[in-house]
Amino acid sequence: MSIFVFAENSEGIFKKSALEAVSYASEIAGSNSCTAISIGEVSDEQLNALANAGASQVIVYNESGLNQFNAESYAKLIAGTVQQNGGSVLVYSNTYSGKALAPRTAALLKASIASGVISYPDTSNGFLVKRSVYSGKAFAMVNLPGAIKVLAITPNSFNLKSTGATLNKVSGTASYDSSEVKTKSIEVSKASGKIALTEAELVVSGGRGMKGPENWHLIEDLADTLGAATACSKPVSDIHWRPHSEHVGQTGITIKPNLYIAVGISGAIQHLAGVSSSKVIVAINKDPEAPFFKAADYGIVGDAFEVLPKITEAAKALKAK
Numbered sequence: 001m002s003i004f005v006f007a008e009n010s011e012g013i014f015k016k017s018a019l020e021a022v023s024y025a026s027e028i029a030g031s032n033s034c035t036a037i038s039i040g041e042v043s044d045e046q047l048n049a050l051a052n053a054g055a056s057q058v059i060v061y062n063e064s065g066l067n068q069f070n071a072e073s074y075a076k077l078i079a080g081t082v083q084q085n086g087g088s089v090l091v092y093s094n095t096y097s098g099k100a101l102a103p104r105t106a107a108l109l110k111a112s113i114a115s116g117v118i119s120y121p122d123t124s125n126g127f128l129v130k131r132s133v134y135s136g137k138a139f140a141m142v143n144l145p146g147a148i149k150v151l152a153i154t155p156n157s158f159n160l161k162s163t164g165a166t167l168n169k170v171s172g173t174a175s176y177d178s179s180e181v182k183t184k185s186i187e188v189s190k191a192s193g194k195i196a197l198t199e200a201e202l203v204v205s206g207g208r209g210m211k212g213p214e215n216w217h218l219i220e221d222l223a224d225t226l227g228a229a230t231a232c233s234k235p236v237s238d239i240h241w242r243p244h245s246e247h248v249g250q251t252g253i254t255i256k257p258n259l260y261i262a263v264g265i266s267g268a269i270q271h272l273a274g275v276s277s278s279k280v281i282v283a284i285n286k287d288p289e290a291p292f293f294k295a296a297d298y299g300i301v302g303d304a305f306e307v308l309p310k311i312t313e314a315a316k317a318l319k320a321k
């Protein structure tokens with residue numbers, strides 16, 4: 001098996017999800033080669049992180065013209081690289097860009113595909129992987145047929161490796177006809193959140209129980225103290241208390257942080273669909289019957305306006321020690 005993995009960078013920095021994907025690919029490669037593909041300008045110091053995560057080789061397209069993510073051109077370069085080198089498995093992280101690239105490259109490579117993968121493949125009888133389906137409410141075991149398989153793994157589901165290996169870098173030689181690229185980015189406006197929600201290990205989230213945007217400083221104070229990202233329920237973004245980029249749930253972002261603190265959120269099934277895979281869930285709600293308490297590991301029955309300042313104060317005191 002010859003394993004390839006796309007290592008996504010954000011302004012030249014590899015995200016944790018990219019390093020997880022490389023570690024995953026290296027685990028399934030075993031003693032076979034694990035080749036990471038990097039697109040856009042990235043320093044050797046950053047590329048070294050891919051070697052440390054398990055890439056035996058890194059194929060780079062280190063061109064400034066490729067710094068801006070474009071699903072069409074990236075998919076052509078990745079598929080071309082896999083084809084040129086006889087790759088049998090191509091791994092992505094199931095991030096926004098991974099979700100855009102995996103099906104495109106699968107189509108270009110005539111490969112089978114599974115997204116939302118949460119297990120290593122079982123190759124004892126075929127190529128079997130476990131994936132989460134129905135917004136994380138069920139699992140499916142799928143067998144991928146054919147010579148090439150594309151996997152998009154769920155972020156925060158696999159351990160990072162630290163191999164200490166040094167970088168083996170090669171320039172990529174795949175190409176594409178730029179006149180065939182139909183979509184061009186005109187302008188990029190970044191979400192203002194300090195920590196990317198999809199990458200965050202800790203998330204503090206507010207619902208309609210926060211009463212209004214003027215009270216969000218309580219959520220932000222706790223998030224800043226913990227180094228957490230902020231999120232919200234759907235109605236909160238629908239009524240423009242918070243930007244849509246913070247909306248988690250069935251129709252929003254699916255997250256899987258180590259800690260999810262839900263404040264003034266009832267715990268409707270559509271909200272839980274996006275957060276229930278969090279490792280530890282803390283619910284703060286003044287209603288002891290709120291459904292969130294059934295899904296939470298820890299619950300605080302109380303008024304958010306009294307509880308939040310106390311928790312923030314306690315977290316600050318703990319950090320000061």
Ligand SMILES: Cc1cc2nc3c(=O)[nH]c(=O)nc-3n(C[C@H](O)[C@H](O)[C@H](O)COP(=O)(O)OP(=O)(O)OC[C@H]3O[C@@H](n4cnc5c(N)ncnc54)[C@H](O)[C@@H]3O)c2cc1C
Binds near residue numbers: 270302
């Ligand atoms: C097709 C569909 C898709 C949907 N997708 C999503 C989705 O992706 N994400 C999502 O979030 N929702 C989604 N919803 C909406 C979902 O069903 C709920 O209506 C929504 O999650 C409720 O938001 P909330 O908990 O913030 O508000 P509410 O239901 O109004 O709950 C507010 C909570 O705050 C508590 N509270 C009030 N005051 C305080 C206080 N002072 N201190 C502490 N607690 C307090 C209340 O007890 C209550 O539990 C979807 C619905 C549908 C039909």
